[in-house]
Amino acid sequence: MINNxxxxxxxxxxxxxxxxxxxxxxxxxxxxxxxxxxxxxKKEDEEGFIECNDEVMLSFLDGLIIHRRGKMESRPDQDKKPERLTNNTILKKLRVAFELKEEDMHKVLELAGFSVSKPELSALFRMKGHKNYRACGDQLLRNFLKGLTVRHRS
Known part of the structure; x- marks a missing residue:
């Protein structure tokens, strides 16, 4: 999904x-x-549109975590940045920012009319390379964001 x-x-x-x-x-x-x-x-077809790069998006997501949960004390692995921002990383950071448990994630997706099984959802949070890892598709992330909108704007 496009960072913008x-x-x-x-x-x-x-x-x-x-x-x-x-x-x-x-x-x-x-x-x-x-x-x-x-x-x-701005939308892609609007004049003056600039693509939001991964570094800015990561900063926004990390800042959102700090904004909603407060700053955590430094951990050695905390400064490690992913090589490329993926939908899985975005989903993980949103899960942390909104303090969502597995049941909450299912409820948010259901608000958007999208359902996934427990194994499918847990596979999204596995390390890349794990045998049960699954890449988060644009449709799932889009529906998750839609569910968050319903949850927070209603």
């Missing part, structure tokens, strides 16, 4: 203003100009 779509969806779900999104990104140690944020929030 994820950013727009989360921003809408939580009803965040531009200044708040910039502040959340800053919590993760990255500065983003409000003008750049405006370009990230």
């Amino acid at each position: 779509d994820v950013l727009r969806s989360i921003r809408y779900a939580l009803d965040l203003g531009d200044a708040k999104v910039v502040e959340i990104i800053k919590l993760a140690g990255r500065d983003v100009a409000q003008s750049d944020l405006m370009s990230f929030l």
Whole structure:
């Protein structure tokens, strides 16, 4: 899924203003100009659209975790960044930010009219290379974001 779509969806779900999104990104140690944020929030076919890169998206997701849960004390593996941002990583970070347990994840997906079995869901959170690992598809992530929107805007 395109990072810009994820950013727009989360921003809408939580009803965040531009200044708040910039502040959340800053919590993760990255500065983003409000003008750049405006370009990230535009649709692909709009003039001035800029693709949101993985580093900015990771900073937003990490900042969202800090914003919603507070800053954690440093752990040795905490500074390790994934080589490439995947839908699985986005889903994991959203799970942490919203403090969702497995049942909560199922409820969020059901709010969007999308259901997955317990083994399918747990496979999304496995390490890549594990025999039961499953890549998170765009449809599942899109429905999860839709369910979050229903949950937080209702």
